[in-house]
Amino acid sequence: MTTVELRDLTKTYASEGADAVQSLSLMVASQQIVALLGPSGSGKSTTLKMIAGLLRPTAGEICFDGQDMSKVPAERRSAVMVFQNHLLFPHMSVGQNIGFGMKMRGAGRQAINERVAEMLELVQLPGIEKRRPGQLSGGQQQRVALARALVTQPKVLLLDEPLSNLDAHLRDEMRELIRSIQTRFGITTIFVTHDQEEAVVLADKVALLFEGQLHQYAQPSAFYERPATERVARFFGGVNFIPGKVTRNGVETPLGRFHAPHCEIELGQALLSIRPEAVEIDRESVQTDNTLSGVVESRVYMGRYARFKVAAAGHTIEVTTEPSLYHQFTEGDALRLYLPPEKIWVLPPDA
Amino acid sequence: MSGHGLNLRRYLVIVLMAGVLFLPFAAFALNAFAFRWFYPQFIPADFSLQAWERIFASNSRLGEALLNSTLIAVGVTLVSVIIGLPAARALGLYNFRGKRLVEFLVLAPTMVPPIVVSFGLSVNFIRWRLAGTLLGVGLVHLVPVMPYVVLTLAGVFANYNVDYEAQARSLGASPWRVLWHITLPAIFPGVVVAGLFAFLISWSQYVLTFLIGQGKIITMPVLLFSAAGGVDNANIAALALMFVGPALLILLVTSRYLGSGAAGGLARI
Numbered sequence: 001m002t003t004v005e006l007r008d009l010t011k012t013y014a015s016e017g018a019d020a021v022q023s024l025s026l027m028v029a030s031q032q033i034v035a036l037l038g039p040s041g042s043g044k045s046t047t048l049k050m051i052a053g054l055l056r057p058t059a060g061e062i063c064f065d066g067q068d069m070s071k072v073p074a075e076r077r078s079a080v081m082v083f084q085n086h087l088l089f090p091h092m093s094v095g096q097n098i099g100f101g102m103k104m105r106g107a108g109r110q111a112i113n114e115r116v117a118e119m120l121e122l123v124q125l126p127g128i129e130k131r132r133p134g135q136l137s138g139g140q141q142q143r144v145a146l147a148r149a150l151v152t153q154p155k156v157l158l159l160d161e162p163l164s165n166l167d168a169h170l171r172d173e174m175r176e177l178i179r180s181i182q183t184r185f186g187i188t189t190i191f192v193t194h195d196q197e198e199a200v201v202l203a204d205k206v207a208l209l210f211e212g213q214l215h216q217y218a219q220p221s222a223f224y225e226r227p228a229t230e231r232v233a234r235f236f237g238g239v240n241f242i243p244g245k246v247t248r249n250g251v252e253t254p255l256g257r258f259h260a261p262h263c264e265i266e267l268g269q270a271l272l273s274i275r276p277e278a279v280e281i282d283r284e285s286v287q288t289d290n291t292l293s294g295v296v297e298s299r300v301y302m303g304r305y306a307r308f309k310v311a312a313a314g315h316t317i318e319v320t321t322e323p324s325l326y327h328q329f330t331e332g333d334a335l336r337l338y339l340p341p342e343k344i345w346v347l348p349p350d351a
Numbered sequence: 352m353s354g355h356g357l358n359l360r361r362y363l364v365i366v367l368m369a370g371v372l373f374l375p376f377a378a379f380a381l382n383a384f385a386f387r388w389f390y391p392q393f394i395p396a397d398f399s400l401q402a403w404e405r406i407f408a409s410n411s412r413l414g415e416a417l418l419n420s421t422l423i424a425v426g427v428t429l430v431s432v433i434i435g436l437p438a439a440r441a442l443g444l445y446n447f448r449g450k451r452l453v454e455f456l457v458l459a460p461t462m463v464p465p466i467v468v469s470f471g472l473s474v475n476f477i478r479w480r481l482a483g484t485l486l487g488v489g490l491v492h493l494v495p496v497m498p499y500v501v502l503t504l505a506g507v508f509a510n511y512n513v514d515y516e517a518q519a520r521s522l523g524a525s526p527w528r529v530l531w532h533i534t535l536p537a538i539f540p541g542v543v544v545a546g547l548f549a550f551l552i553s554w555s556q557y558v559l560t561f562l563i564g565q566g567k568i569i570t571m572p573v574l575l576f577s578a579a580g581g582v583d584n585a586n587i588a589a590l591a592l593m594f595v596g597p598a599l600l601i602l603l604v605t606s607r608y609l610g611s612g613a614a615g616g617l618a619r620i
Binding site for chain 1: 512514515517518519520521522523525528532533536537
């Protein structure tokens with residue numbers, strides 16, 4: 001039940017050119033689970049380590065419940081980090097690993113043993129106290145690592161790529177576990193990932209970072225429906241872009257003029273975007289506005305849906321439709337597409 | 352069929368290696384218990400314990416030599432490991448400007464004969480009143496010992512995943528507790544090997560002990576060499592066994608750390 005606030009957090013390495021983290025400001029509300037998402041080199045792991053106290057910021061502040069943590073060493077922050085490769089101490093048993101945090105706090109053997117058993121129940125691995133980490137499978141190791149982190153009831157839980165090392169089905173299990181633990185104990189959780197699907201499924205809010213800078217911090221749906229920049233939209237993938245100009249009458253593009261009631265961009269150059277699922281094929285030519293004409297370039301039958309690539313005025317528009325439409329059109333057919341105005345999102349041109 | 356052949360061959364190789372290693376000791380052992388042994392006898396004509404009586408006599412300096420050797424070797428081992436660990440950690444974990452130079456300086460004593468080292472040092476040691484003292488001899492033993500200690504420990508750290516320490520700190524361990532609970536257990540086999548090197552090198556030092564000790568500090572090698580100048584083979588053999596014995600014992604005790612475990616516990620994943 002702790003809030004975490006980052007204020008102008010910066011990390012500079014003398015040997016590197018650009019800063020690893022540039023003036024990052026972020027607020028994580030109490031009991032929230034937030035994802036730091038970005039490609040490698042975006043500064044997300046560096047940020048996580050600074051929150052944990054394992055790296056010292058060059059500038060800026062990290063506050064837990066409003067209290068500045070810069071003078072507090074890592075071992076006293078109660079912000080526990082779980083690394084990507086679990087890092088279970090190989091010379092200790094599972095029980096000793098999990099109990100480590102409590103031992104550091106001076107708890108008695110009885111108390112430690114009880115709590116360790118509790119934790120193992122929690123992660124659904126009862127009774128394995130005496131085993132060695134090397135004897136466990138990857139999924140089990142990850143769960144023990146989680147149990148170890150939670151044993152001291154930390155204020156903040158920090159997970160570095162918690163699902164990256166796991167196979168697909170293990171990933172789902174682990175995701176469920178993290179979600180349920182986080183909800184049950186209400187621990188403020190921040191995790192790092194490069195996989196946007198992972199971020200979207202687990203997190204209440206996502207912070208998207210590129211090259212040490214925060215590009216958008218919002219609920220997952222916002223990244224799909226209202227991305228802040230072209231780069232953000234491209235990172236989440238699968239969006240159509242049409243360059244154009246915002247005028248008083250709509251957005252003028254090489255493919256026609258489109259109404260976009262959600263447009264928040266001022267007059268001038270802009271980028272019109274719409275998701276392939278939102279584009280409709282106007283077979284009966286019902287629509288008069290927000291349409292464009294094109295020719296089918298290619299089509300793919302994906303079982304659950306069909307995907308068309310339509311060429312129009314030098315641009316390619318991708319359209320995803322229900323599977324039956326696959327048979328209605330073939331390569332070379334002329335086609336009318338309708339772009340529902342409420343589904344259009346206008347982006348500023350990238351600097 | 353081939354399984355049998357392989358076993359027999361391995362057995363023969365082991366017996367051969369054991370023979371090569373232990374036959375010299377067998378010769379010493381025979382000599383130490385011999386009364387009269389002359390060429391071309393294959394084994395001594397008579398056996399007796401008189402050599403042992405002589406070396407354990409109250410006027411022999413065996414006790415003094417054993418004590419000095421042990422004190423110096425143990426002291427050298429402790430000091431070299433304590434100062435070698437930080438150096439090895441830096442060399443094993445990090446890259447920094449001048450690292451090559453540091454590596455060269457650390458290894459330099461192996462390139463210089465001990466006599467050359469001690470001639471230079473003895474002048475200063477006399478001036479600093481360290482010549483002829485246990486402390487002086489111990490200090491000079493550090494010279495040949497340090498390269499091996501630092502090299503061994505640096506190898507351990509090169510295979511060491513330092514993230515374990517970060518993980519431990521995140522779980523609430525202060526830096527000292529991280530050292531005690533995480534780092535030391537991980538590098539322990541390497542520390543044993545490095546300590547073994549230190550002990551054996553110090554235990555077997557002659558030239559440095561003799562020149563810096565100025566004949567006043569009697570250690571086992573010094574005793575042995577002076578006896579070796581004489582004609583009493585049995586005496587020499589008995590002393591030689593007393594010299595080698597403790598070293599062999601230490602080697603036996605630490606032998607389980609000399610296998611692949613010596614590379615270090617927490618290897619990089």
